[in-house]
Amino acid sequence: MRKTLSIVLIACLILTLGLAAGCSKKTEQAAPDKGAPEKQATEKLVVGAIGEPHTAMLKMVKSKLAEQGVEMEIKDFTEYSQLNPALNDKQIDANFFQHIPYLEDFNAKTNSKLVWTVKIHTEPMRIYSEKIDNLDKLADGAIVGIPNDPTNSGRALAVLQSAGLIKLKEGAGVTATERDIIENPKKLEIKMADAATLPRVLQDAAICCINTNYALDAGLDPMKAVFVEPGDSPFANVVVVRPEDKDKDSIVKLGKALQSPEIADFLKTNYPAVVLAF
Amino acid sequence: MLAISGINLAAFFATYLGDYDWVPAAVLFASWETLYMVFLSTAVSYLLGMPLAIILVTSEKGHILENLQLNQVLGSIVNAVRSLPFIILLILAIPFTRWVVGTSIGTVASIVPLSLAAIPFVARLVETSLKEIDWGLIEAALSMGASNWQIISKVLLPEAMPSVVLGVAITAINLVGYSAMAGVLGGGGLGTLAYYHGYMRYQTGIMWITVIVLIVIVQGIQMLGDKAAGRIINKRR
Numbered sequence: 001m002r003k004t005l006s007i008v009l010i011a012c013l014i015l016t017l018g019l020a021a022g023c024s025k026k027t028e029q030a031a032p033d034k035g036a037p038e039k040q041a042t043e044k045l046v047v048g049a050i051g052e053p054h055t056a057m058l059k060m061v062k063s064k065l066a067e068q069g070v071e072m073e074i075k076d077f078t079e080y081s082q083l084n085p086a087l088n089d090k091q092i093d094a095n096f097f098q099h100i101p102y103l104e105d106f107n108a109k110t111n112s113k114l115v116w117t118v119k120i121h122t123e124p125m126r127i128y129s130e131k132i133d134n135l136d137k138l139a140d141g142a143i144v145g146i147p148n149d150p151t152n153s154g155r156a157l158a159v160l161q162s163a164g165l166i167k168l169k170e171g172a173g174v175t176a177t178e179r180d181i182i183e184n185p186k187k188l189e190i191k192m193a194d195a196a197t198l199p200r201v202l203q204d205a206a207i208c209c210i211n212t213n214y215a216l217d218a219g220l221d222p223m224k225a226v227f228v229e230p231g232d233s234p235f236a237n238v239v240v241v242r243p244e245d246k247d248k249d250s251i252v253k254l255g256k257a258l259q260s261p262e263i264a265d266f267l268k269t270n271y272p273a274v275v276l277a278f
Numbered sequence: 279m280l281a282i283s284g285i286n287l288a289a290f291f292a293t294y295l296g297d298y299d300w301v302p303a304a305v306l307f308a309s310w311e312t313l314y315m316v317f318l319s320t321a322v323s324y325l326l327g328m329p330l331a332i333i334l335v336t337s338e339k340g341h342i343l344e345n346l347q348l349n350q351v352l353g354s355i356v357n358a359v360r361s362l363p364f365i366i367l368l369i370l371a372i373p374f375t376r377w378v379v380g381t382s383i384g385t386v387a388s389i390v391p392l393s394l395a396a397i398p399f400v401a402r403l404v405e406t407s408l409k410e411i412d413w414g415l416i417e418a419a420l421s422m423g424a425s426n427w428q429i430i431s432k433v434l435l436p437e438a439m440p441s442v443v444l445g446v447a448i449t450a451i452n453l454v455g456y457s458a459m460a461g462v463l464g465g466g467g468l469g470t471l472a473y474y475h476g477y478m479r480y481q482t483g484i485m486w487i488t489v490i491v492l493i494v495i496v497q498g499i500q501m502l503g504d505k506a507a508g509r510i511i512n513k514r515r
Binding site for chain 2: 109143145148149150175179191192193194197200201203204205
């Protein structure tokens with residue numbers, strides 16, 4: 001009995017070790033072929049992106065960049081959290097998916113020094129309502145739903161401030177909390193809920209601050225929002241690179257290509273909910 | 279001692295906690311929210327879960343109110359609700375919550391999904407307690423001509439009481455855990471405070487404070503449960 005047990009245990013151990021070795025081998029192999037290619041004939045540029053409209057925009061500028069001697073490869077990611085680490089690890093040369101506060105948060109938490117080069121577009125947070133069509137009609141003491149995660153709640157408070165509903169302490173920044181509210185003349189009752197859940201509870205509040213993506217997912221019409229986050233918000237989508245590449249020729253060309261009128265037209269026609277940031 | 283009680287607490291916090299002077303009040307308020315949610319949803323879930331458990335037990339084959347079809351239907355419903363992850367139940371229940379309490383956001387609103395999640399749990403828990411009773415006792419009562427209602431109220435419930443009371447503590451402690459997710463619908467409470475401030479904002483201190491308060495609450499609930507159950511057992515001797 002004891003013998004069989006030890007055989008089983010040893011078998012398990014060998015299996016585990018074998019698996020572990022197999023895994024580590026795989027990562028070793030994967031690393032070099034994801035690394036930067038060595039050929040220097042044309043300038044190569046690997047750009048990471050995720051989802052739309054970012055990937056579509058990159059595809060649009062691909063041929064334009066080729067004419068300028070930049071051979072761009074678009075790497076479509078499936079995990080937001082992988083894009084910045086991949087840039088740090090030089091698996092990609094630039095990425096285009098995030099807004100500035102996300103970048104700053106990543107830099108702060110991981111001690112990275114990634115920088116953004118150009119602002120392209122904003123998916124603005126909007127104020128939606130099923131009860132009123134104009135913010136002037138907002139009653140005193142009305143319930144206001146805002147997201148509860150740090151960046152989105154801070155962003156929502158800034159939106160409420162832009163709409164003239166509340167006043168925040170100076171320098172509260174993007175991570176402002178309810179405690180930074182210094183003036184609330186309408187005595188609005190601010191309730192925090194999960195960002196993705198807000199469209200579902202919209203009818204239980206007078207107004208809700210909702211991100212464009214969640215609003216679209218829930219079938220809300222951004223054009224019917226009662227207020228739109230101003231275009232100068234820090235939440236613009238930016239191209240992000242390693243600090244030493246900021247002025248690299250290919251990166252500058254990429255930035256210029258993305259800020260072209262064609263891209264502006266493309267966004268206006270296909271993504272009317274988006275606001276240009278250039 | 280008198281001097282200490284004379285210190286203005288707010289000023290004390292402001293001096294020693296700096297930017298975090300809001301934390302004690304926030305933790306206190308969140309504790310109240312948690313206790314409020316847990317107490318009310320435990321009460322509601324027992325109000326509805328106990329009868330359900332009694333029906334589940336007595337409708338079983340060979341029991342006093344045998345009704346296999348009813349038993350199977352109720353059993354399947356209980357299993358179905360229990361298989362839902364709480365976070366999904368929370369979202370699915372939004373229209374129902376709105377219908378019951380008029381809104382789907384806030385502390386009061388979160389009592390509805392919490393109770394919904396706890397009712398089938400309570401039903402199974404109490405069912406287990408009721409099944410522990412020696413069949414001989416029920417048989418004896420039956421032979422003395424006890425009615426079904428008398429068997430339920432004079433035999434089943436009193437006999438199972440210590441175990442049921444311990445079950446209340448288990449349920450309440452479970453609900454403390456569930457209530458942490460109430461933040462999704464603006465329910466507040468300690469779990470939300472720990473998650474959105476401690477975890478997401480990297481204010482680790484707040485996370486630990488709430489964890490300690492949660493441990494104290496859970497210990498307290500368990501102690502109360504043990505004591506209440508012990509008292510019932512002692513009375514019998």
